[in-house]
Amino acid sequence: MSTTTPKPNVANPLELHACMGLNACKGHDRWGDNACAGTGYCATAAAHSCHTNNNCRGQGGCGLYGSGEEQNNPANNGCAWQGSCAVPINAERFAADGPHKRKSVWKRARALFEERMIKAGRQFGPSPMEGGPGHQWLQDVSGGGYTACGASGLSGGGSCV
């Protein structure tokens, strides 16, 4: 039996966030090369297809299922499985319920992110895409693996499995 003490083998964790333009730190987008807060290209949270499937705080998308309150807080959920919908948040997605009904989910997530940065006294840059990442772009970067949810087709991201 070995008597050596095991060494920790933990990579420096990234802040996990739900989408393009929602990163709080330099180097914290999926590819690790963004220069500034708010300018990252992609989610670091695990991609998932819908409501209650997010791993942790702040990692839920929004807009397709869930209560009005959940849908008003995209990428701002308090805990695992409280996210309202798929990550990343495609730009075509609008809220199906709540005070943000009929409005862009990604823009709401970005507004909440900007509020958080301002409150923290942090500078942040513009999102690479003003309206968020479109479905086709997400399809291209994911190798065709991106889907959002729902039977109506109105998610703009296909139907999840």
Add this chain to the structure above:
Amino acid sequence: MNDHVEFTSSLEHAAGREAKHASILAHLQTALEIEYSTVPIYLYTYYSINRIPLTFPAGMSAARVEEIKTFANEAGALLMSVAVEEMLHMSLAANLIRALGGMPDLNLYSKPSTCYPTPLPHHNPSFNPDPDAKGLLKIPLSRFSELQLGYFLAIEYPEKEHATPQGANWDTIGQFYDYIRDRLVKETTDADYGQVDFQLGSGKGYYSPNTIDTLYPNKANWESQPVNWNDPSARGARAAMFTNARDSGGLIAIHDKASALRAIDTICTQGEGSSSDPTHEHDDPRHKEDTHWYKFNQLHEKLKEKAFDAEALATFVHPFPDNPTREMYAHAVGYDYRPFVDLANAVFTYIFQMTQASYELRGAAQHMMFNIGMHKGMIFVLDKIINAMRYYHTDGDGTSGKGGGAALAPSFENYPFKSLATAKAEMVALFSSAPLDFQQSNTNILQRLSDLPDVHVGPGGVIRF
């Protein structure tokens, strides 16, 4: 973690009230069973619809294709919008039972009302959409059709103004609820209502009138419109039709007589509107939501108006059989689909077990059981299983897309779990007996089954996953 512990003392406290209101509670349990029995009926027809059909007969005009595609999505959204509110009504009936000291019984699968075709509990209407039918009105599990919409209209048939309240042999659901309303008014006081924490109340994220599934685009070709790249969501949002509205009423905890009567009003008006409104069109103050009866009547009228014949229906209605049972699938020609049907039935049964457990819990324990369990169970497990089932055919070989006969449809029967303690493991085992191509392309469903809360709640009310 003392949620379960406190439940024990609440039961003792409730015992007196339960005895006092035993008769009202029995009628509320019947109300719950009426709402419950409509859910599989509406869901079955919902799942028979392909909301985004892609294949049409050669020679069908582009305009006709567009008309069919638009209607298919609308029909699906309207059916789902009604099913969502029936689940709401079931929860409100259960809340009323809990408030008056009773315990809702959601283990209903041994009852005749879950063998199809079924009469609704104590329903004895004069209206029957089937001219050949004799005796009691029995509602089938059947695919989308004009006749099935006729059955739906019979369920939601509006009561006449000043109709007599009926506690049994009721003609309309409205009259049955009138009877309950009268008794609540006459026989209860605010002090009779309690156990708020153990109800499924508002502000907990349990209910949303609309989801992406209750919406439909006003035109099937909405994606042909240009995108505004400053806000790519605007195109879909403009096209979206919202079938439900928040002001028609939602999930509330019952804490006094006024809230009890409000719950009854929500159930009645969402179903059939006001008896004083001859149109029975709207159920909300802002007139943003149609009643169930009106929604079905609109679909019924459109089917006739647009002359959707068998050829048109075949483009978006899966060939679901009438009133399937798991045993019926034993006679499938080339493959035994019973384990697959069992999987759907087990998940459906488990969903009601989670709801039952939720009424025995409160606080975080209830939230974890209901919010996580129901959303994950309904949307990301059951929905995905039934969606996949529809592409297997009883004359196929157990491979999706093979065969052309009757489609594999859920039978919505009770799955007899060996025990609550082993129920999750039993569902996982059933997944492993489903068709191989289903397993291979749906590994995420297996993970989600494992992620469901365990209805066998741990000591001290600890929810285990």
